[in-house]
Amino acid sequence: MTSPAPLSRQQLRTQLRKARRALTLPQQRQAARGLYRQLAQTPLFRRARHIALYIPNDGEIDPRMLLRAAQRHGKKTYLPVLSAWPRTKMVFQRVRPGEKFTPNRFRIPEPRVNIARQRVVWALDLILLPLVGFDELGGRLGMGGGFYDRSLAYQARRKTWQKPVLLGLAHECQKVDRLAQASWDVPLQGTVTDKRWYDVMNEARG
Numbered sequence: 001m002t003s004p005a006p007l008s009r010q011q012l013r014t015q016l017r018k019a020r021r022a023l024t025l026p027q028q029r030q031a032a033r034g035l036y037r038q039l040a041q042t043p044l045f046r047r048a049r050h051i052a053l054y055i056p057n058d059g060e061i062d063p064r065m066l067l068r069a070a071q072r073h074g075k076k077t078y079l080p081v082l083s084a085w086p087r088t089k090m091v092f093q094r095v096r097p098g099e100k101f102t103p104n105r106f107r108i109p110e111p112r113v114n115i116a117r118q119r120v121v122w123a124l125d126l127i128l129l130p131l132v133g134f135d136e137l138g139g140r141l142g143m144g145g146g147f148y149d150r151s152l153a154y155q156a157r158r159k160t161w162q163k164p165v166l167l168g169l170a171h172e173c174q175k176v177d178r179l180a181q182a183s184w185d186v187p188l189q190g191t192v193t194d195k196r197w198y199d200v201m202n203e204a205r206g
Contacts, residue, residue, distance in 0.1 A: 009141060009144075009180070010144070012132075012133055012141060012176065013132050013133070013141060013143070013144060016132050016133045016141070016173075016174050016176075017058060017059065017132055019171075019173045019174065020058070020059035020060065020061075020132075020171050020173060020174060021058065021059035022059075023059060023171065023173075028059075028061075028062060029062075030194070031061050031062070031171055031193075031194040032061065032062040032063075032064070032065055032194070033065065033194075034193075034194025034195060035061055035062070035063065035065070035066070035169060035192065035193070035194045036065040036066055036069070037194075038192050038193070038194065038195075038196070038197065039066055039128075039192055040065075040066060040069050044126065044165060045066070045070075045126070046073075047125075048070075048075065048125035048126040048165075049075055049076060049125055050075070050076045050078065050119060050123065050124045050125045050126075050164075051070050051075055051076070051077055051078065051124070051125060051126045051127075051128070052077075052078040052079070052080070052092045052124050052126070052127040052128065052164070053066060053067050053070075053077060053078070053079065053128045054079060054080060054128070054129070054130045055079065055101065055108060055109045055110070056130070057106075057107075057108045057130075058143075059171075060130045060169075061130075061169050061170055061171050061193070061194065063128055063169055066128070068097070071096070071097050076094055076119075077094065077095055077096075078092040078093060078094050078095065078119060078124065079092070079093060079095050079110055079111060080092060080093075080110065080147065080148075081093045081104075081110050081111060081113055081118070082104050082105065082106075082110070082147070083113075084113075088146070088147070088150060089147075089150070089151075090147040090148070090150070090151050091118045091151075092118060092119055092121060092124060092127075092151075093110075093111055093113070093114060093117050093118045093119075094117040094118070094119065095111050099111055121151050121152065121154075121164065122154065122163055122164070123163070124163065124164040125163055125164055125165065126164055126165050126167065127152075127164045127165070127166050127167070128167050128168075128169050129148055129166060129167065129168050129169065129188070130142075130143075130168075130169065131168045131169070131170055131174065131191070132174065133170075133174050133175075133176050133179060134168050134170055134174060134175060134176070134179070134188070134191045134198070135175065135176055135177065135178050135179045136175075136198045136200070137178070137179075137187075137200060138187035138188045138189065138190070138191075138200040139178070139179030139181050139185070139187065139188075140168050140179070140185065140186075140187070140188050140191075141176075141179055146184070148186065149184050149185060149186050150184075152166070152186040153184065153186065155186060165189055166186065166187075166188045166189050167188060167189060167190050167191065167192055168188045168190070168191035168192070169191070169192055169193075170191055170192075170193050171193060171194065172193045172194070172195050174193075175191075175193075175198075187200070188200065
């Protein structure tokens with residue numbers, strides 16, 4: 001009996017997006033609370049002064065409780081903003097409590113572009129990344145646009161891992177046994193779900 005052919009990245013992306021979108025609103029709210037409990041009191045989160053997060057879309061686990069907690073404690077928080085040109089570029093821009101957002105070309109809310117409030121990625125302490133799929137070895141499957149990989153490509157030229165710490169955020173249903181990684185994929189130091197940590201280097205929690 002032959003084994004079934006492994007799914008392509010696009011097939012896996014479709015399957016995992018469907019799984020996270022199938023979660024009910026109460027399940028999503030419970031997951032957001034669980035994610036907060038997993039991260040909010042860790043030394044890594046408490047020490048970080050410049051933290052990038054994201055606004056959830058397409059069933060992604062919701063980190064906005066962490067965003068509000070960071071702002072309450074005087075941390076500087078950032079969201080990804082897509083550039084009008086080049087259209088493949090993404091930057092991180094500081095956001096403050098109560099700030100209004102507008103949908104970008106993917107209909108994801110983001111702050112209005114303000115260059116004076118943007119921060120270079122290597123000056124961030126912690127980036128909490130959305131993802132479609134992940135494995136226990138730091139592999140991350142994104143939406144396919146490559147925005148995070150391009151923003152973080154400079155890390156491949158470094159001999160030692162420096163700032164920022166990269167943590168993926170996900171639902172448990174997004175975990176897979178092993179992700180085939182492309183040469184441009186930037187590995188994570190860990191992934192956090194509402195249930196547990198998958199700490200690749202056994203030091204991501206700080």
